[in-house]
Amino acid sequence: MNASNPDNQQSRDDGVDFFLPNFCHARSVFMVVLVTELLALILSLVRFDEATFWFQLGKYSIIIQWIALLSTALLCMSRPILRRLTDLQAGFISYLLVLIVTLLVTIGAIWVEGTIQGKTPIHLLEHPGLKSNFLVAAILAAIMLRFFYLQSQYRKRIHIAADAKLQALQARIHPHFLFNSMNIIAGLIPTKPELAEKVIEDLSDLFRASLAEHRNQVSLQSEIDLCKRYLGIEQLRLGERLKSQWQIPEQLGSVTIPPLTLQPLIENAIYHGIQPLVDGGLVSIKILIKGNQCEIVIENPLGESQYSPSQGNLSQGNLSQGNNIAVSNIQERLQMLYQDRASLDMQIGNRSCIVTLILPCDET
Structure with a gap:
């Protein structure tokens, strides 16, 4: 990720050039819920056991949804701060937030599961579930952040190209207008020179307004x-x-x-x-x-x-x-x-x- 230019600070403050989606929007939250539920389904199918499938799906769904929704909430609340940072800084902080949330939720899930079973682990940090969840979250978060960044760069290129074409089209209309206005003046000069002079003055005012x-x-x-x-x-x-x-x-x-x-x-x-x-x-x-x-x-x-x-x-x-x-x-x-x-x-x-x-x- 490239550091953002200070000249773009105002647009970043408005959220236009910021690469992360706005997780404060309901549509973004819905997509997070949908994608994480699909992930829970995939993990359940990978370890498919007909006897425990629904239990595993429910377990994965609860843990992954907690991680995803808490991360989404934190990214939403921190958005005003993140969008004022460079892309690299914002991406790094977002990545850390997701990993921290993953650690806390996983530790909480392990403790609750152990309490229910009556055998709370003494060494939570050595639990294999913590390591696997952390590794999966680290990989997926890195992939998603990279995807958001590349998607943002693509949108910027499309916007710049469209804006350049629009400016070119707009610039072409001014000479066209001038050409036809000059024809009007040329037609007036032989017969009505005083009016031609007045038209030139009006045309000057008109172009001053349009070209400005x-x-x-x-x-x-x-x-x-x-x-x-x-x-x-x-x-x-x-x-x-x-x-x-x-x-x-x-x-x-x-x-x-x-x-x-x-x-x-x-x-x-x-x-x-x-x-x-x-x-x-x-x-x-x-x-x-x-x-x-x-x-x-x-x-x-x-x-x-x-x-x-x-x-x-x-x-x-x-x-x-x-x-x-x-x-x-x-x-x-x-x-x-x-x-x-x-x-x-x-x-x-x-x-x-x-x-x-x-x-x-x-x-x-």
Whole structure:
């Protein structure tokens, strides 16, 4: 086991990087009881005697369960201290605790058995049962601690790889946003230079807010504010052809969302819905909080050239390469952050496109 880095002290204090399972949880205790009972059954079968099988099973079960549950209780109580130590120190102390508990429980069991039989051993430390129990506990404890450590290292590697990929995906969405925003400014410069200057200022403020955010999650309210500013930039380019409507709950609570998730979806609605239409149209954004889920619905009209009833999902939609990349990016990020608890669905029909984004959230 390697000594932990001081830079990881805060995360160890939170129990995130600590290699031992949390034995204070009911699930962990249940697994301990189950595994130790299986061990008692195996030991009884190894020394199988039909006449005494159930007696031996009961005897082993009581002794092993006492050792396991007392060790679990001690590891639970000492967890706040152990997780502040290095992995090597925490592992060594945990190992000693298990061995000490094994010695005490075995000595107690030998004394009780001797008392019942009327022949209490004088030299408890020389009893063969004490040596065998201690040896078995020493081997099994070493194996389990090593297993917990390797499992922890594997989880860390998976987490680091996933976090690196997530950061890469998140970094790719910023240049995409910048590219499309520059196109807006380029379109305004020949005809409306004053507006182009204002857009540059708004874009500067918008990017300052978005690029300053390095976390994987931002508040939904801040994402909404960013999208409203983006819509303001597009409004300058499209004029009265672009209309937007927001339906937002009064209290968004602590709902969070990956940065720049809504903006590419709204951008798609404008570029593939509003812009091709001579008269433009309305982009509707509706946000609903339903228990522990947040549902975001974005709807926009489609012209005849965009409408096709068979194009009912994201991969078949009539999207440009740039926007297709953005949508795929969102899907990948959602999968990495939420697995199956989040979804992004597009339905095309009745000359409209409806995108539904569902995210998990805390109840408010």
